[in-house]
């Protein structure tokens with residue numbers, strides 16, 4: 001087990017970090033609270049899977065990682081249908097309750113677990129096969145982006161649970177270092193941490209370490225700095241860092257001028273209390289706004305960068 005399994009601590013870290021951000025930036029209240037609720041529901045789902053499925057964790061093929069492929073393959077995701085079905089209802093419920101602008105589309109997708117095969121849809125999402133998702137969204141009269149979010153957040157806890165139980169090296173300096181070793185998805189945020197910040201024994205030793213945090217399953221892996229996770233651009237002159245003027249608390253955007261993608265980053269080395277990087281990413285939504293005004297796009301769509 002190489003991910004923290006102290007679910008209560010994970011939930012409490014999210015709550016505390018959310019309150020801290022809202023005290024500092026009250027305007028974030030309406031976006032941070034819904035997002036925190038969604039993150040907490042994800043942890044609840046991982047905990048429920050751990051309790052009910054512990055002895056049925058799908059085995060992963062270590063040779064895939066050696067070949068530079070993510071540990072979970074698409075075929076496996078199709079077989080996860082039953083697990084996805086258990087996550088769908090609670091995740092859909094929280095989305096509907098917390099993200100009212102998505103309400104109409106969410107209503108139209110509310111029976112997806114009964115009417116469609118979530119395993120196949122999740123496999124399409126993971127493999128980037130847009131067609132089945134596009135045709136489903138248009139049949140239902142639902143927004144394609146909302147369908148993506150719903151599937152991402154339904155699949156997220158299942159993959160997080162699988163990843164937590166897998167023996168995966170978190171040092172990912174190979175050819176595919178920009179994508180998640182568990183699921184192959186792009187990161188939502190990067191962090192600079194002192195060793196041990198992520199709560200795992202074997203991370204200790206060394207100074208500032210550069211981590212990427214998967215937008216789909218939340219897995220954290222360590223990489224070298226200075227390369228774009230999306231397009232692999234390593235040319236120093238074609239990277240740009242943007243920070244807000246004045247007090248920025250180590251918050252930044254790493255912008256790739258080759259693909260115009262950007263990734264929020266947070267320096268956690270001086271952080272006075274635990275700061276879940278995905279919460280920190282939402283706390284930087286004012287930087288997302290600057291980026292979109294300047295023609296840059298986020299590496300992945302997230303509920304907060306969709307809603308701004």
Ligand SMILES: [Zn+2]
Pocket residue numbers: 159180181182183184185214215216217218219
């Ligand atoms: Zn992942």
Ligand SMILES: [Zn+2]
Pocket residue numbers: 228229230231232233256257258259260261
């Ligand atoms: Zn790039």
